[in-house]
Amino acid sequence: MFDKYLIVDGSLRNVGPDHAPDGFAFEAKLGYYRGLGLSMVEALDVTIDGEPVPRDAVRFDEGNGPLTLDEMETAFDRRWPFGASATITVEHRGGLAPGEHRLELSQRLRIS
Template identity: 70%
Template sequence: MFDKYLIQADSLRNTGPAEAPTGFAFDAKLGYYRGIGLSMIEKLDVSIDGTLLPREAVRFDEGRGPLTLAAMETAYDRRWAFGAKATILVAHPGGFPAGEHELSLTEQLRVSYLPFPSINSDTKRVSLGEAADAAA
């Protein structure tokens, strides 16, 4: 339902030193109609051009500091509110590749009253623009 709103394409930026980026980041929204505890987020899969990036490279920050996906499993006191932007940080030597690429995000959520996981995906054609490069 909210899949097309997951990736905030205009937020894409490289992280680390401008001359040698160590990764990239982008803002995302929750694809579920209610807020959810971070411990209920089972997966955040990030792909570039169909290549899944390693789970260990992904960090999540809803505004209280970045967590690994493994640390989120026990983050019982933290929530991602519906409509709120969170930052997805990805360790990726060289940062986001130059040029236009397909960026994908899949969120797999454990919802207490559903007998199956809630899976939401968004894919967008994105590139780092001049404004994004200047903000990095």
């Protein structure tokens, strides 16, 4: 229902040194009408230009420091508030080439 609102428009960018980017990042919002503890975010599946990104290449940061998706499973003291943007960073050697890209995000949430 809220899928089109998950990725913040215009937020896709390369990360790392300008001469040798080592990944890309974008801002995302929670696709649920209430905030959730990070341990209740079961999956954040990222696809760029039709290619799925491996789970271990994804990092999540709601403003309190980056976590791997595995680390999120036990982050019982951290939350992703409704309406707040979080940064999702993907390790991707060389970053993204200039131009348009198709970015997709799928969230699997465990609702209490």
